[in-house]
Amino acid sequence: MTEPRPDEPPGPHQPSGSPGSLGDELTRLAALHGVAASYSPSPGRTVTASATAVVAALAALDVDVSTPAAARAALTARERERDERLLPPTVVCWLGPTDDPADGPAGGGPAVEAGAGLPPAALAGLPPGTRLDVETERGETRSWVHGVDGTDRVDRLPPGVHRLTATAPDGRTGQAHLIAAPPRLPTPAGRSYGLLVQLYSLLSHRSWGMGDLGDLAELSSWAGRALGAGFVQVNPLHAAVPGPPADPSPYRPSSRRFPDPVHLRVEAVPEFAYAEDRVRLRPLLERAGRLRAAVLDAGALIDRDAVWELKREALELVRRVPLGPGRRAAYADFLAEQGRALEDHATWYALAEVHGSDWSRWPEGLRDPRSAETARARAALADRVDFHSWLAWLTDAQLTDAQRTAREAGMGIGIVHDLAVGVHPGGADAWAQRDHFAAGMSVGAPPDAFNARGQDWGLPPWRPDRLAASGYAPFRRLLRALFRYAGALRIDHVMGLFRLWWIPRGLPPTEGTYVRYDAEAMLAVLVLEASRAGAVVIGEDLGTVEPGVRETLDRRGVLGTSVLWFERDWEGSGRPLPPERWRADCLATATTHDLPSTAARLTGEHVELRHRLGLLTRPLEEERAEAAADVGEWLALLAELGLLRGTDDGASSEEAGIQAVHRFLLRTPARMIGLWLPDTVGDRRPQNLPGTWDQYPNWRLPVADAEGRPVTLEDLAASPRLHALTDVLRTDARAAPGDTG
Template structure:
């Protein structure tokens, strides 16, 4: 009897494995050291169930297999192809039936049927066998940097909230970004990379990470600057060395309400005209923000905590709320307008000042599970799963970001409409786009809700379709695409983005040779962005002085088998390796002397063969602290640090001016 039960269980497990494979859930994966890892069967079952395919019994699995087969027989909502290439028809469309005079029906083998090539990229309506769908025809690749500007380009990466102006404010806004663009354009920069400006939660200031947005389609209204669009300026408010988001955001909202209350009918009519082209989705965002502001004050942390009647965006209660609170909804429409049009003005100024790219926007990998995207687009989002990463160099213990994203099924069923809208929202007001954790175009590490990163598995995404849609939208916007490709790379990913003319990221700390030394500037790939660091890595000054080791020691983040003394010894060795590559033969500075190292690092990425060089503002200013420490929330002041003075003063300081000149001269040379 026991043997029979074991055999039955073994049969079910095999069926679970087969179902997971059919759903694109990988049972095995390889870690950063190349060791094969196997996902637990319980985790596979949980992930399959969250995807809508229960797998806890033989009956469940049979029903799930039949459901999957039905879905695959349905004609697609969109076919994505490449300009100039014939397009094989999917099996659901490549079917023909012939009926004889006696009524006998026979299916013809037309599996090889294809659509003829279409030369011009774009979106087309296509009717096949009575089924209407969209045909997306992508160009062979994204626009290249030489097509945008022939010279070797450089620019800073800026955390907008960290900026200061002449008038005190508790955190930076788009007016300060506008000033930063002018300052760097005058110094020869062609790009300004910015942190995500996606919509956050407007209510209480607790959810302030730019990488945990409410929506990736709409904008962070708190970044808006009325004066940038010719309206009365925000009143002065003092701010400290760290941003008190919990106090600052409600104050910013109150200040924006005061500006809104003073608008005359002509300005309101102008806002309504500008907003009209954004469609009904913008109004739903404003309704969400109005509801969130109201209900968050009563303790609701997400729409999942709202009264049930408000959880359906199409429901009667939501419509009634919007009617009764029409002025509140109008306020949030104003705030969206302020951010959207403000970004547009900054980008227009960048191009008018001669920048080859202008703003390099940032697309977060996912959204908050309680945000507006998850509220309005439930049918296309992952439910019961969050996304993260297995252990890698940026997160040695693995990460669960507590975010959600589009589901592969949802994308296919919607004809990729939400992905296209997300890309378009970013590219219409920027000259380029960095795709955070671009591996998510190929696969995402998904974790059952409430689980640890170790409970997860990789879920496959329609890589070729998503890549082609990026190319098509970049073509339409004539924009540069940067793929954040740090971490454990999927097989074939690097070759695919290179063929698509996306720039990979080559960050100083990770560019090592086989002997663990740092590679020379001549070894950087031309089709890449050379960087001294990112918001997630130590600054050059912080690395050289060991400030990152201080944080690791304080937060007990060293590897389990390592001590502080061992890490110090390893860092001292690495200092020698770095300086031997970037020091041009000069004597090696002491650990407490980071200034010459920062300048040498900037010269190093300036000399790199990469077509674009980006230096975080923290490195241009030789700061020791980094904006964000991955894997922490409150333990480190993530996204709270501010600059010590207005940016023009900081850039005019002789030491900073010399560092910028070093980078700019290296790019010219």
Template sequence: MTQQLLQQLVEMRGIETRYVDAWGKPATIAESSKAKLLNVLGYDTSNDEIIQSQIAQDIQSVWLSPLNPVQVVRSAESINLAVRLPIELVNDDHVLTVTCESGETLTHTFTPVDQEMTTMAHIDEVEFHEYIVSLPFTLPLGYHNVVLTADDDQLGVSRIIVAPQACYTPDPIKAGKKIWGLSVQLYCLRSEKNWGIGDFSDLALLIEKSASVGADFIGLNPIHALYPANPNACSPYGPSSRRWLNYLYIDVTAVEGYEDDSVKAVVGSDEFINTLEHARQVEHVDYEAVAHIKLAALKAVFEVYDAKYLRKNTKQNKAFKAFVEAGGESLDMLAVYDALQSHLKAQGKDSWGWPVFPKEFKDYHNPAVAKFKKANSQEVKFYLFLQWIAAEQLETASNKATEAGMTIGLYRDLAVGVSEGSAEIWGNKDLYCTDASVGAPPDILGPLGQNWGLPPMDPRKLYKQGYQPIIDLFASNMASSGSLRIDHVMALLRLWWVVKGDNAKDGGYIYYPVDDLLGILALESHRNQSLVIGEDLGTVPEEIRSKLADNGVYSYRVFFFEQAEDGGFFSPSHYPVQSMSTLTTHDMPTLIGYWHCLDLELGKDIGLYPTEEILQTLYADRHENKQAILDTLHGHGSIGEHVGRDVNHTGMNRDLNCGMQVHMAGGSSALLSLQLEDWLEMDKPVNIPGTFDEYPNWRRKLTQNIESMFERQDINELASKLTQARKNASNS
């Protein structure tokens, strides 16, 4: 009986027991994994009676809710609401009052028994009926509140989200324009002025320089808030909050108040000057050093700014207060978290994240946290100030792109989750399953599977919260940009959950309400005029690809993964138009690194390959792939005859490097993204997946300043060729 009951619960909670793996073979999750996944979702699976009771409770909770928490409909659809009522009420008049986002109120009076009945149930010996009520009016795009009443008694509330059919695409791209841009990890940027890490002023300069040579966008790594008190937790894909920004990207010298004598005293000290010089000179970002000097300078600037503007009735104070009010609980949560973590660290306490905070501080909603916030209001205000300044500087950079006439401007990157010790989880534990982590099942690149250490959202809790957390995520990450790349876009359909302590291969897929989430994505995309790119690599069912395409989400095509069964590489002219193509990504070697097998050499040195046999197989595959690439490039006339045809005698050089990039530019993808590292012919990767401290991930800087980079003739010639190739592709 237990397995049958477990299976019923598994189906109710959207746990997928069978899937097709990366090799195209059917796979099944273990029986033990089903029970473990249900456990992390909050269920007790110890015996039949308890399981049956929980199934009954789940069913009962639905029937005792007259309205669903939220309903997403597309603009062309009629709005049909499910209404559940006990039988004694079904002959009474009921009113559905819809308050539109604009404030307009619409009402519909109905008698349940006159509507279409879909099903019925008995709960505690009371008979309940479910009816479908069709609203006799259309609603505009947006978020609308619904209240169900009878005899002026409120019976239930709901939310209707009306979404467009598909995500936004800028008119020039819709008309066939093909564009190119540069992808960059913002922290990697070097400039004559920055403090050892790329900042928003560098970004504005890069936009200006790139636009002048034909680029239509700059793609960024996730710029989410990390941990001011723990700067070495520097992975942009393991943030503290995905709604807010990494303060390290603030250009301190551009903040009003920097020229004050009190600030000059801080930044003019010998210790500060020496640390700044070190931070600028080192090959890898020294996050400890950068955080040390930026926090010191920003605190000094804040004191000046606060005294001058934020304690008085000034326009600056009004703008600051409006920002804080709009940020709501989410912003307050982050500022309090950052202040608290800093406070605990100063006391010498373990403070990497809320799981190790003292008991009274383990939850944002605890009384002790409110007491701490009140006692440390100035410190909390400082962290609110940092977010305000960061948002303003990002917007300034984005405006540069608009002024320069870029078709897209900035495109931002939304990470798949937040790390376990994050502020986002600290403030909404009910939403997250902290005993599990997001990852990936075994595939070609990761035969043991992957565990990313990011606790997943519970899809049912997300639904009960009216999808507000996901709405906020999409909206905040589309701000000050023209496009959003969603890392692991499969998360909208399903996520591979790994229970804490288990191997990644022993996980299972949990389904999410993909159609609802895509509707919200489309709505926010139009509101923010943001094109959406979905990173659809890895184990991806074909049906989700077509669903994403139908919803206007652009696919993500990586040259090295676009291979036919015979080993040849597909021509970029065969890529979908509705896609962004690229040669490499932040998780892959640079072009030189790939061609000279430096990634395999590095992997061997740090122990990534268990046996010499595996390594030799990888070398052999690489050799074959490189020959196939040469054949493709010569076959399409993308490189001249002076570049060799035989891989045994052809190393990576500037002509081959540029030839590969121009080859991609002639393709059919609407968007082409290229890495600055390949423009600079760099050989070291920015990240090696599957490593922790074996390699300095997320730290390696570019080898040249922005200012000098665009003075190089070879770079300007490459940019000109890319622009021409894109024009030719647009006209073909």
């Protein structure tokens, strides 16, 4: 995650309070709403949450605690509601022989025909004789009587989100969404390695100043056919908040549900070949060539705004070409399938063209997507709404084509897409789903050993109560949209399925608190949608992780993320963790987009970069010595294992070190091995340097060689250094863990 822009406007001041001032009633009320009154930043240490944050979080959940009397009334009402309801808003049912996820199948698909047991906790408050009826997604009905039939099982309940109704003997009724999901995702077949790349950074001689979906398809086809790769992982391709200047971070999008048309390969749109206004198209193509040359030949940064301006102008001309009958029918099907969500998305972008890209500053009537004013504006802007709907259709089609190309190239997984942890507060999703977001709150991270001030990511959190009441509909729709064209999904900060650090807007991250989500329900939705798509799920579980989270994810078949430099025996010697002690169910890598490249790590360039930018908190020599010691320990282990080989083949010692690092990853039992594409050519520069905004060109650098010269996709395909490294992975990736050498 990246920090928000320093000029982000502060929110309203929150109710006063201070750490340690929480009373018993407020603590109990907070617990009933999933708001933490304390947290443990490290084992054996407990910190009382800020009263300001607790009060603000409760207020964002529509709980009035403005006075002691109001807090007491809210507590009484919440306890009464809990005691009197027959069912919670959402109930989870894991399909399989038992309710215990540990008893689920460890490998292949779940035994969904064996019946489904409803969790005892959900039925604990039901009086004997309560009638339970399940209306499935298919419209079928299953019925039984609680405590009379002798079992609370529903034979042959299909996977899905169903409707559960309870009718007590005294006539009281209750309803709940019933999420019936397989007990776990299947383990990925075999073992594979793949490439990790920020798509915008990978330019070809055909792209318009930044990498596009044509480049992604080309990379996937080449990597699958020529390199034996099983997947390509990319950054989030979510729709961005329009600029200029656009926020270059792919982790703070306007919408996570719909992709960004800036990634389109314009020439690949079928209607492009029939565009008649060549007089206007020709200069756009020439400008695109100059924009590409500026990045590749003149050292310019990737200019997303300039790229989109060119593509928008070209696409406006292409849109004048009438769709053929088949294409028109396909577009109509897409509109019908996406429904109101796409209409809202396109309406926001049409309104943003008129009123700016922060809906909180629009005329008051337009801030509500369901208002009469918005309906009138949508009708008046119908052509622009259709334009943005058409763009979403085109982008969806090219993403689908890229995944199909990857699978046809022999990739077992294909494209691994990335799901950002949240959205921009002024963007399309926050507007269209405003009732599901907590007003006045921002997501971040508490202070820890790595950042004493904590972090504020500037993202509004989902409300757990509204998610539960809707049967997690926004989350279900989001996942279903992404799995349309994903062979796997990486979930950024996967710990957010369990809890998130809420910060009252305008206050520092230290004045936050954790708010808990129903992880059982979130995981059930995730497993349900991924299993329907036949997709793999990878959780980014780096950093501080709450006890039990990794174990729970593992039981559900969600892979973790292991980065070499962080894998040490933290509970023992502190030395690098031997390969046989790594976990198997993970994506193992040498680095990520937020970390130094392997070349920078081995040469110490990452320390020099932070020194040049004035980011070091200790003397330079001390930082150099610590970094060298860290690398030295790893190199010693690599040599001990016989992985650090000589340079008789002409490879530099740095190249030999990078190859050794990846031989080590192959020694681990990890099911997926990720190769950071810039590592194949010795790139020294990180794509993102956390803690910076304008000091460093985050998210705007092309892939480059060791001297900083941009490297195109065509250059990569011909690179001896790349082939030497991928030969290591290609030769050994299919071997059993521990057998490589």
